[in-house]
Amino acid sequence: MTDLTGRVALITGASRGIGAAVAVELGRRGAQCILVARTQGGLEEIDDAIRAAGGLPATLLPLDLQKRAQDVDMLGPSIVARFGRLDILVHAAGVLSKLTPVAHIQPRDMEESLAVNLSAAWRLIRTCDPPLRAAPAGRAVVLTDAVASAPAAYWGLYGAAKAGMDHLVRCWAAEVATTPLRVNLADPGPVATQLRANAFPGEMPGTSRSPSEVAPAIADLCAETETRHGETIRLG
Numbered sequence: 001m002t003d004l005t006g007r008v009a010l011i012t013g014a015s016r017g018i019g020a021a022v023a024v025e026l027g028r029r030g031a032q033c034i035l036v037a038r039t040q041g042g043l044e045e046i047d048d049a050i051r052a053a054g055g056l057p058a059t060l061l062p063l064d065l066q067k068r069a070q071d072v073d074m075l076g077p078s079i080v081a082r083f084g085r086l087d088i089l090v091h092a093a094g095v096l097s098k099l100t101p102v103a104h105i106q107p108r109d110m111e112e113s114l115a116v117n118l119s120a121a122w123r124l125i126r127t128c129d130p131p132l133r134a135a136p137a138g139r140a141v142v143l144t145d146a147v148a149s150a151p152a153a154y155w156g157l158y159g160a161a162k163a164g165m166d167h168l169v170r171c172w173a174a175e176v177a178t179t180p181l182r183v184n185l186a187d188p189g190p191v192a193t194q195l196r197a198n199a200f201p202g203e204m205p206g207t208s209r210s211p212s213e214v215a216p217a218i219a220d221l222c223a224e225t226e227t228r229h230g231e232t233i234r235l236g
């Protein structure tokens with residue numbers, strides 16, 4: 001297990017599911033975690049779980065990535081002001097919304113999907129790029145989905161935004177290729193979370209892996225020794 005003592009990690013989607021499990025794993029490995037999601041109670045539970053795993057108390061940032069999108073812009077400078085550095089970004093916040101034919105997508109649902117699944121990544125890259133480049137071994141992992149590169153009926157609302165996000169992240173990776181910063185997309189495959197349950201409400205329990213089963217492989221992508229860059233790493 002890689003020691004992340006002294007590293008500062010920003011994790012979105014950290015109130016539940018995969019982002020929460022990755023936060024606990026990074027905290028267990030010694031990182032100072034900054035947790036972002038809307039649900040204060042969920043963030044507090046994950047802070048407790050990090051401490052129970054032997055990690056440092058986390059910094060909790062309740063934030064709606066859609067309704068308070070502009071607040072994302074200050075994250076990088078505020079983290080540097082408080083901690084002096086940012087080493088790791090794990091962007092796991094995501095929203096399925098609903099499975100629906102493209103012709104039936106409602107404007108409100110498309111606005112949410114574009115805001116959370118696409119624009120939030122752009123804003124996070126904008127604000128985190130300078131400190132991540134300045135870090136001795138900056139690492140960024142952005143959670144994607146296989147459907148982003150394999151369009152399927154009823155998945156357009158979520159998949160189109162994820163495809164745009166993938167494109168943006170791969171462009172960013174190309175731009176920072178000569179720096180120490182390593183940027184990768186991670187597709188976790190089917191994982192038993194609220195998002196998965198929304199997509200497959202009748203799925204039998206135990207069919208998909210748990211968030212804590214996929215978290216170590218995602219945390220490994222944040223290690224100083226990680227050399228992969230600009231890749232889509234499929235964990236499924």
Ligand code: NAP
Nearest residue numbers: 013015017018037038039064065093094190191193194195
């Ligand atoms: P999840 O359990 O539903 O968690 C989603 C996270 O995103 C929650 O922490 C949620 O927190 C946060 N979030 C949603 N809308 C937000 C908003 N407006 N502002 C701030 N935070 C928001 O989903 P998950 O399965 O762990 O998904 C994590 C990532 O993995 C996503 O990017 C997803 O696309 C990807 N993925 C998942 C699967 C799977 O099978 N589970 C497969 C492929 C890819 P709050 O509600 O507290 O804000």
